[in-house]
Amino acid sequence: MDAVAAAAALSQKNLLGIADLSPEEIVLILDTAEAMKEVGRRAIKKVPTLRGRTVVNLFFEPSTRTRTSFEIAEKRLSADTLNVAIGTSSVVKGETLVDTAMNIEAMSPSMIVLRHGSSGACHLLARICKAAIINAGDGMHEHPTQALLDAFTIRERKGRIGGLKVAIFGDLLHSRVLRSNLLLLTKLGAEVWVCGPATLIPPGLARLGVRVTTRVDEAVEGADVVMMLRIQLERMEGGYFPSLREYFTTFGMTEARLKRARPDVIIMHPGPINRGVEIASEVADGPFSVILDQVSNGVAVRMAVLYLLAGGAEDETVA
Amino acid sequence: MKRLLKGGHLVDPASGIDGRFDLLIDGDRIAQVGRDLPASLAEGGDVLELGPGLVICPGFIDMHVHLREPGQEHKETVATGVLSAVTGGFTAVACMPNTKPVNDNAGVTQLILQKAREANLARVYPIGAVSRGQRGEELADIAELREAGCVAVTDDGLPIATAILARRALEYTSMFGMPVIEHCEDQSLKGDGVAHEGPVAASLGLRGIPGVAEAITAGRDILLAEMTGGHVHIAHMSAWTTLEAVRQGKSRGVHVTAEVCPHHFTLTDDLLAAPIPYDTNAKMNPPLREERDRQAMIDGIVDGSVDVIATDHAPHHYDEKNVEFDRAPFGIVGLETAVPICLDRLVRAGLIRLPRLVELMSVNPARILKVPGGTLAPGSVADVTVLAPDLAVTIDRDALRSKSKNTPYHGWTFTGGVAATIVGGRVVFSNPASGWPAGRD
Numbered sequence: 001m002d003a004v005a006a007a008a009a010l011s012q013k014n015l016l017g018i019a020d021l022s023p024e025e026i027v028l029i030l031d032t033a034e035a036m037k038e039v040g041r042r043a044i045k046k047v048p049t050l051r052g053r054t055v056v057n058l059f060f061e062p063s064t065r066t067r068t069s070f071e072i073a074e075k076r077l078s079a080d081t082l083n084v085a086i087g088t089s090s091v092v093k094g095e096t097l098v099d100t101a102m103n104i105e106a107m108s109p110s111m112i113v114l115r116h117g118s119s120g121a122c123h124l125l126a127r128i129c130k131a132a133i134i135n136a137g138d139g140m141h142e143h144p145t146q147a148l149l150d151a152f153t154i155r156e157r158k159g160r161i162g163g164l165k166v167a168i169f170g171d172l173l174h175s176r177v178l179r180s181n182l183l184l185l186t187k188l189g190a191e192v193w194v195c196g197p198a199t200l201i202p203p204g205l206a207r208l209g210v211r212v213t214t215r216v217d218e219a220v221e222g223a224d225v226v227m228m229l230r231i232q233l234e235r236m237e238g239g240y241f242p243s244l245r246e247y248f249t250t251f252g253m254t255e256a257r258l259k260r261a262r263p264d265v266i267i268m269h270p271g272p273i274n275r276g277v278e279i280a281s282e283v284a285d286g287p288f289s290v291i292l293d294q295v296s297n298g299v300a301v302r303m304a305v306l307y308l309l310a311g312g313a314e315d316e317t318v319a
Numbered sequence: 320m321k322r323l324l325k326g327g328h329l330v331d332p333a334s335g336i337d338g339r340f341d342l343l344i345d346g347d348r349i350a351q352v353g354r355d356l357p358a359s360l361a362e363g364g365d366v367l368e369l370g371p372g373l374v375i376c377p378g379f380i381d382m383h384v385h386l387r388e389p390g391q392e393h394k395e396t397v398a399t400g401v402l403s404a405v406t407g408g409f410t411a412v413a414c415m416p417n418t419k420p421v422n423d424n425a426g427v428t429q430l431i432l433q434k435a436r437e438a439n440l441a442r443v444y445p446i447g448a449v450s451r452g453q454r455g456e457e458l459a460d461i462a463e464l465r466e467a468g469c470v471a472v473t474d475d476g477l478p479i480a481t482a483i484l485a486r487r488a489l490e491y492t493s494m495f496g497m498p499v500i501e502h503c504e505d506q507s508l509k510g511d512g513v514a515h516e517g518p519v520a521a522s523l524g525l526r527g528i529p530g531v532a533e534a535i536t537a538g539r540d541i542l543l544a545e546m547t548g549g550h551v552h553i554a555h556m557s558a559w560t561t562l563e564a565v566r567q568g569k570s571r572g573v574h575v576t577a578e579v580c581p582h583h584f585t586l587t588d589d590l591l592a593a594p595i596p597y598d599t600n601a602k603m604n605p606p607l608r609e610e611r612d613r614q615a616m617i618d619g620i621v622d623g624s625v626d627v628i629a630t631d632h633a634p635h636h637y638d639e640k641n642v643e644f645d646r647a648p649f650g651i652v653g654l655e656t657a658v659p660i661c662l663d664r665l666v667r668a669g670l671i672r673l674p675r676l677v678e679l680m681s682v683n684p685a686r687i688l689k690v691p692g693g694t695l696a697p698g699s700v701a702d703v704t705v706l707a708p709d710l711a712v713t714i715d716r717d718a719l720r721s722k723s724k725n726t727p728y729h730g731w732t733f734t735g736g737v738a739a740t741i742v743g744g745r746v747v748f749s750n751p752a753s754g755w756p757a758g759r760d
Contacts, residue, residue: 019522098641118643119524120597127595139645141524176524202527204518238510 003162004188006031010308014133016122017142018183026184030152032304033297039076040300049307050079053110057083058100059136060116065271065295066136066146070113073302079110097121098128105129111309114138119176132309140174146270147180149301151188153294154225157266162189167219167261169251170229170278172212173200173240177270178229182208195219196229197251199240216250216257223261226288227268228253228279244277254280258288266290321345321364322744323356327375327705332674332682333694342375344701347743351697370754372709373738376677377695378410378702380684381654383475383500383554383578383629386412386443389430390419395634395722397434397443400654403632403721404441405748407655408737410702411442412632413688416453417476423448423459425467432468440747441740442702444470444690449488449499455480458487465495470688473500475554478536480506485540489549498550498576498687503536503561504528504605513645515606519588523597525644528606530558537561541568541575552687553577555631557605559615566624576687577619578627581653581660582607582727584616590727597644600727603633604649620679621670627687628679630657634723652721656728658704659712662735666708673708703741707753710736 007024018026039047055074059067067083074081084104097116101124104112111132114122119139126133137143154161166185172178172194185192192210194201195218206212213219220226231247241247258265267279267289275281284291322344329340329352341356342349351360358366369375386400395403397414404412414431416422422431428445435443447464449472451457461472472492478501479485488499509528514520516527537553541564544551553565556577568575582603587610590601601607619625633650640647661680665671671679681704685693691700713732716724738753739746749755 096638096642116643118645120644123596124643139524140526179522179524202521203516204521207518208522 013309014122014126015144015305015309016126016133016135018144018147018180018187019142021187023187026148026151026187029148029301029304029308030155032308033148033152033300036303036307037297037300039303045076046078047076048078050074050077050310053079053310054108055079055081055111055113055306056104056109057081057113058104058115059084060086061137063115063137065298066115069295069298070136070302073299073306076299077303077306079306097124101125101128105131111306134305134309137176139176141176142180143176144180145298145302145305146177147184148305149294149298150181150227150268150270151184152297152301153268153290154266156293156297157290158224161185163191164224165191165193165222166225166227167193167195167223168227168229169195169216169219169253171200171231172196172205173202174232175229181227182210186210193219193223195251197241197247217260220257220260223265225266225268226253226258226261230270230272231274231278233274248277252276252278252280253283255282255286258283268294271295320744321350321361323358323361323364323366324375324705325356325358325366325368327369327373329375329695330673330677331377331695332678333377334696337674342695342703344703344741344744347701349695349697349699349701352695367756369705369738369756372707373754374673374706374708375695376704376706377681378692378740378742379408379658379680379704380411380413380688380690380692381409381630381632381657382413382627382684382688384412384414384632384654385417385634385650386414386431387634388418388434389427393636397431398438399720399722400632401435401438401440401443403652403654403719405740405742406720406737408658408704408706408740409441409654410704410740410742411444411690411692412654413444413446413470415473415475416446416448421448421453422446422469423451423453423464425463428464428467428469441742444468444688446471446473446500448472449474449479450484453477455484458484458491461491462495465497470690471498471500471552473502473554475500475502478502478504478506482539482543486543486547489543489547489551493547493549496689498552500552500554501536501540502554503533503540505532505535508532508535513602514591515588515608517588517609519591523591525591530560530608530612533558533605534560534564538564541565541573544568544575545571545573548574550574550576555580555583555605555629556616556625557583557608557612559612562615562619562624569624576626576683577624578629579616579620579625580629580631581657582651584613584620585660585664586727587613598727599640599642599644599647600651600725602644602647602649603631603651617670620665625679626683628657628661629684630654632721634721635725636723640725651725651727652719652723654721655719656714656726658706658737659714659733659735660728662706662708663733667734701741701744705738705741705755706735707738707750708735710734710738710753712736
């Protein structure tokens with residue numbers, strides 16, 4: 001296991017990003033998630049921890065995996081959950097995010113899980129709301145629970161994170177998953193490599209303590225973990241590379257390229273995957289893939305986050 | 320009516336004066352400057368004994384403000400804008416044409432001037448559009464705009480769309496000796512950027528605007544000014560690469576001048592991350608850049624490559640700024656914070672002396688726009704800014720007299736402020752806490 005000891009509790013009310021977490025707090029969340037994973041193996045997958053608390057899932061962007069995962073996590077903790085999706089909300093009538101948030105806040109939820117297309121939207125909400133804010137993805141900024149579930153999956157398979165070579169491939173410019181993962185993995189002492197076309201590498205990435213390369217072979221060489229990022233097809237109108245075909249031939253993860261990795265390498269992807277664009281089907285479905293483990297672990301990690309932000313084990317008895 | 324200002328330190332670079340001199344105003348003109356002028360000269364008028372340390376300067380001119388009228392009166396009006404101006408020590412402002420409708424014809428220019436006459440505080444010099452509707456297609460009626468009172472042209476908010484239009488504008492305005500003021504920003508490089516492209520934007524997940532987007536357009540226009548003999552004035556310069564282009568142009572004798580805003584020499588993009596993450600009051604265009612750029616702007620101010628300090632006063636309503644960062648409009652108010660910032664961070668910091676500040680904020684704007692002022696020589700207009708360099712000032716957004724409160728300097732403390740603002744011989748603003756004689760305005 002890693003040298004870092006777990007913290008006793010989270011120091012912040014919200015989970016806005018990995019940037020705000022100490023290594024000890026990250027380990028606390030991962031350790032807590034192990035206990036939560038056990039709940040998921042029971043016949044009755046429910047504990048009363050968040051009974052009587054209301055959690056609002058406020059999603060301004062389409063999401064299947066993350067929203068479902070949060071909802072299952074909330075229900076397993078016995079929270080009252082409410083999903084607000086953009087299509088059915090008053091946002092389409094021109095209401096601002098602040099007004100929407102203040103209206104939801106007026107109904108006194110305990111927590112708000114926010115997915116939004118603008119970087120920093122969670123920070124804006126956190127300044128307004130008494131409810132705890134959990135970032136479920138804000139623009140190009142962070143997606144902290146994804147990085148936590150990735151770390152959980154790596155730790156489950158490898159027993160540690162410190163000292164591993166983790167190579168991340170794809171759209172390094174727009175990916176919030178990348179930002180959260182870089183912060184988390186470097187905090188826990190992994191050797192992180194990132195690789196993508198030069199047009200999709202933001203300036204100053206190397207200053208975040210990672211190795212940056214445009215050569216796939218160099219990044220894959222000896223990797224313990226290979227993490228593929230989704231190429232967001234809708235972003236590719238910006239002309240960042242000539243064609244999806246050329247992207248696959250130059251940067252796609254194939255069995256041949258993977259031979260340079262360690263023999264016990266694991267393949268990760270936050271989903272949804274684009275087969276034949278960033279990853280060959282043989283790799284996505286192959287023996288090294290832990291992509292579906294990531295999805296399963298997502299529920300346990302989100303249960304841990306909800307539990308810890310709710311104040312841990314404190315028991316609320318109704319008089 | 321005569322007014323005698325006694326006991327101040329008088330700075331008038333145009334006359335080579337920097338010392339203890341008195342100033343006599345007669346009506347709307349400067350009558351006399353001299354040592355220990357006798358009170359009898361102001362017979363029947365006012366004798367104002369200034370408190371210790373006050374500095375008498377030719378009136379400050381902010382050559383880059385947005386007054387928002389007509390069309391966006393919820394942000395600012397000409398009346399509130401000039402109130403903000405005189406409160407901040409400015410005796411005159413030049414206002415940008417990106418109103419609704421655009422100031423691309425004499426009717427809009429006349430409306431702005433009419434509102435300014437009604438407000439009767441700071442002088443207002445409208446700046447006309449380069450292109451009709453600021454659409455970047457064909458020249459606006461520039462001769463008509465000039466006749467109506469415009470002192471320059473610009474498509475500010477946007478760069479002049481094409482090199483050929485910039486060329487025509489520089490050629491055409493050269494007939495009248497008017498500057499073309501350029502908002503330098505290559506639109507394809509800017510894209511949908513909202514912050515300076517650099518490590519801070521990368522870590523916050525904000526789309527970037529690289530510094531060279533500014534320098535490329537500046538380089539284009541400096542070359543065109545050289546070719547045509549026109550005068551290009553680079554607005555709100557922010558990138559070190561732009562400063563290099565300006566220096567090279569000046570060294571070749573090109574008629575290029577440049578302005579810098581206080582926020583670009585005091586703040587960097589670090590303000591986007593802390594103390595308030597994604598603070599929309601740290602969002603302006605051009606964006607707050609890196610330390611290298613900030614230091615370059617200081618260097619340019621010190622070595623003379625920068626001609627003017629202007630505020631780019633850009634009022635926006637609270638509701639417009641209280642949104643997601645990428646949806647908020649660009650811009651901050653600047654008229655009431657510029658003097659404290661400049662006195663503290665430039666003069667008090669020992670980077671420049673007062674005469675250089677007066678060049679940057681009065682002499683050069685008057686020279687570039689060819690408007691009255693910029694000197695206290697006898698016979699000049701009696702536009703005077705009286706500074707209180709030792710006054711402690713805490714910026715309070717709620718106390719701003721601008722209609723909008725969008726400032727990143729809320730709660731900041733500076734040493735240096737405004738004692739009084741005199742326009743055409745009238746004291747239109749005074750601050751009794753500064754050592755300005757009470758009950759005399």
